Amino acid sequence: SYVLTQPPSVSVAPGETARITCEENNIGTKSVHWYQQKPGQAPVLVIYYDRDRPSGIPERFSGSNFENTATLTIRRVEAGDEADYYCHVWESSSDHYVFGTGTKVTVL
Amino acid sequence: EVQLLESGGGLVQPGGSLRLSCAASGFMFAGSAMNWVRQAPGKGLEWVSSLSGSGKATYYADSVKGRFTISRDNSKNTVYLHMNSLRVEDTGLYYCAKERTTGLAYEYWGQGTLVTVSS
Numbered sequence: 001s002y003v004l005t006q007p008p009s010v011s012v013a014p015g016e017t018a019r020i021t022c023e024e025n026n027i028g029t030k031s032v033h034w035y036q037q038k039p040g041q042a043p044v045l046v047i048y049y050d051r052d053r054p055s056g057i058p059e060r061f062s063g064s065n066f067e068n069t070a071t072l073t074i075r076r077v078e079a080g081d082e083a084d085y086y087c088h089v090w091e092s093s094s095d096h097y098v099f100g101t102g103t104k105v106t107v108l
Numbered sequence: 109e110v111q112l113l114e115s116g117g118g119l120v121q122p123g124g125s126l127r128l129s130c131a132a133s134g135f136m137f138a139g140s141a142m143n144w145v146r147q148a149p150g151k152g153l154e155w156v157s158s159l160s161g162s163g164k165a166t167y168y169a170d171s172v173k174g175r176f177t178i179s180r181d182n183s184k185n186t187v188y189l190h191m192n193s194l195r196v197e198d199t200g201l202y203y204c205a206k207e208r209t210t211g212l213a214y215e216y217w218g219q220g221t222l223v224t225v226s227s
Contacts, residue, residue, distance in 0.1 A: 001170075033213040035153070042203060042220060043145075043153065048213035086153050090212050095167050097143070097155035 002091045004100035011106045012077045020103045022070040022087030032070040033088040034063060036081075043086065047072060074105070082107045110134040110216045112204045117221030120194055128189040128221055130204030135216075138182040141207040143214060144189045146223075148200040156202070159187060172198075194225045 005023045012018040022032060032050050035043035045054050047063035050070065060075045074081055087100035116128040130142070139161040146156050157178040158167040166178050177190040187204060201222050205214035 031212055035214070037153075042217040043214075044217070045213055045215050048208065048215075054215060084152075088153075088213070096169065097158065097167075099145075099153040099155060102152040 002089075002094065002096070002098045004087050004089065004098055006085075006087060006100040006103045008101070009104045009106065011108055012074075013108045014077055014079060016077055018074040018077050018081070018105055020072040020074075020085050020087075020105065022072075022100045023068055024089075025068055027070050027089065028065050028067045030065075030089045030091075032063065032065050034061075034072045035086045035088060036083045037086065038083045046085075077105075077107055079107050081105060110206070112206060112216060112218035114202065114204050114218045114221035117202060117223045119224045119226065121227050122194060122196055122225055124194050124225070125190070125192045126194065126223060128191065128202055128204075128223070130187045130189075130218060132185045132187070132204075132206070135206070137185040140209070141211065142178075142180065142187040143205045143207065144178065144187075145203045145205055145214070145217075146198075146200040147203070147220075148197075151200075154200075157189060158207075191223070194223075196225050199223060199225045 034047040036046045037043040050065040051063045062073045085103045111133045113131045141161045143158045144156040159178045175193045180187045201220040203220045204218040206216040208215045
């Protein structure tokens with residue numbers, strides 16, 4: 001089965017850059033979406049189709065996807081960015097959606 | 109303003125059934141692909157089921173296939189998740205989510221309804 005592997009945790013100081021990876025064989029051939037989930041809240045879409053931002057999402061959030069790794073980058077990290085982040089793809093060979101294992105971002 | 113309001117969760121014994129509802133407003137419901145995603149306590153997101161905008165195509169995670177059925181009533185702007193033969197491992201918060209018009213990404217989410225399967 002298709003498994004999207006993310007690091008369990010990423011720690012970053014305020015003002016620095018956080019990079020969250022999502023790894024799977026040939027993920028670069030798929031469209032990857034990213035969600036932010038704060039404690040007690042529903043997920044929020046922050047990046048879709050690898051690199052597009054919904055309206056209202058700060059430009060500090062960006063995405064890339066190449067070969068076996070998709071990456072969500074958060075620049076100039078703020079305390080309010082502390083949350084769990086999940087990648088998400090449609091796996092056409094099985095007609096299944098798949099979520100990544102999730103990464104907890106801690107702002108030091 | 110887009111709103112998705114889930115309901116129907118509760119406590120049920122193993123082997124029991126529940127029907128979840130997601131009432132939608134603020135967008136053209138008919139033709140919008142809808143999805144259910146669940147989250148076990150303290151765990152990550154797990155995709156459960158999807159329904160195409162036409163209502164003709166349905167998709168299920170292997171863990172629920174044959175036990176859960178997704179459906180929609182466009183006259184009521186509501187999507188349902190019928191859950192049978194419930195197991196302890198089905199416990200979790202169930203979210204309804206709307207796909208973007210261009211597909212795949214979930215642009216709007218409800219606040220979820222809690223399902224607890226326990227004897």
